[in-house]
Amino acid sequence: MGVITPTNESVLELKGLHLYHAGVSNCSMRVRITLEEKGLPWTSHHLNILKKEHITPEYFGINPNGLVPTLVHDGKVIIESDDIIEYLDVTFPEPALRPPEGPDREVMETWLRRATAIHLKAVKTHIYEKRMHGQMAQSSEQKEKYEKLQKNESLLEFHRKSGSGSFTQQELDAAKATLDECFADLNKELEAREWLAGDSFSLADIAWVPLYFTLHVLAGYSFDGLSNVAAWAQRIEARPSYKKAVLDWWPEGMQPLPQKTA
Numbered sequence: 557m558g559v560i561t562p563t564n565e566s567v568l569e570l571k572g573l574h575l576y577h578a579g580v581s582n583c584s585m586r587v588r589i590t591l592e593e594k595g596l597p598w599t600s601h602h603l604n605i606l607k608k609e610h611i612t613p614e615y616f617g618i619n620p621n622g623l624v625p626t627l628v629h630d631g632k633v634i635i636e637s638d639d640i641i642e643y644l645d646v647t648f649p650e651p652a653l654r655p656p657e658g659p660d661r662e663v664m665e666t667w668l669r670r671a672t673a674i675h676l677k678a679v680k681t682h683i684y685e686k687r688m689h690g691q692m693a694q695s696s697e698q699k700e701k702y703e704k705l706q707k708n709e710s711l712l713e714f715h716r717k718s719g720s721g722s723f724t725q726q727e728l729d730a731a732k733a734t735l736d737e738c739f740a741d742l743n744k745e746l747e748a749r750e751w752l753a754g755d756s757f758s759l760a761d762i763a764w765v766p767l768y769f770t771l772h773v774l775a776g777y778s779f780d781g782l783s784n785v786a787a788w789a790q791r792i793e794a795r796p797s798y799k800k801a802v803l804d805w806w807p808e809g810m811q812p813l814p815q816k817t818a
């Protein structure tokens with residue numbers, strides 16, 4: 557997706573880097589980590605998605621899917637977190653967050669696309685079912701507003717089901733199985749290396765660590781037995797960008813769900 561033409565033209569006037577984002581959003585975490593790693597100054601437009609602050613005609617005019625994050629850079633509007641972080645690395649190349657062209661770059665791209673591919677059907681489905689359909693359910697007024705604004709059929713279907721807790725058992729089992737498979741692969745990949753792609757921290761790590769964090773904290777997903785993943789997460793948690801981009805934006809009073817063993 558990447559660069560889009562917004563119908564809300566007010567953002568075309570914005571100068572510098574502006575991020576529309578949410579504290580609890582794992583996709584927003586990716587962009588905040590990238591901005592902090594690069595030491596880029598940015599202006600925050602925080603939307604509390606728990607309170608449905610993103611369900612407005614103004615925001616759907618910026619991001620037609622009504623999702624966070626959206627980056628606006630000197631009036632250029634970029635959506636989709638994987639495209640945004642790649643855009644940032646291309647536009648502001650220092651320090652590089654992608655391995656040089658070659659096999660490691662391909663590994664990075666594969667992890668990045670895999671994170672995107674599993675987001676709605678596995679990550680979001682699992683988190684909303686475990687935690688959010690109570691806390692994030694749309695009121696009837698919000699639902700009506702959402703149904704008018706949202707044109708994306710998959711997202712409409714997702715919110716109809718998540719709001720009423722009506723995912724089928726098959727959908728829930730498939731979500732959990734996808735997550736288990738991905739994190740087992742991640743654990744394997746990290747057996748012999750510190751980072752997911754190449755010798756340095758990269759966009760692949762940035763794409764996956766928010767999934768680790770939110771699945772763990774919001775959904776009580778168990779990482780028992782995945783010691784390489786746990787050690788990798790600790791390495792990332794020790795980076796200053798993690799505190800600034802993840803912990804400092806975490807909503808006060810949002811308590812972790814206890815971790816369940818498999």
Ligand SMILES: N[C@@H](CCC(=O)N[C@@H](CS)C(=O)NCC(=O)O)C(=O)O
Nearest residue numbers: 581582583605623624625636637638
């Ligand atoms: N593929 C999109 C997914 C964005 C997404 O689902 N964002 C979530 C937060 S992580 C959101 O806006 N949720 C609110 C909603 O679904 O209404 C991306 O990577 O940017």
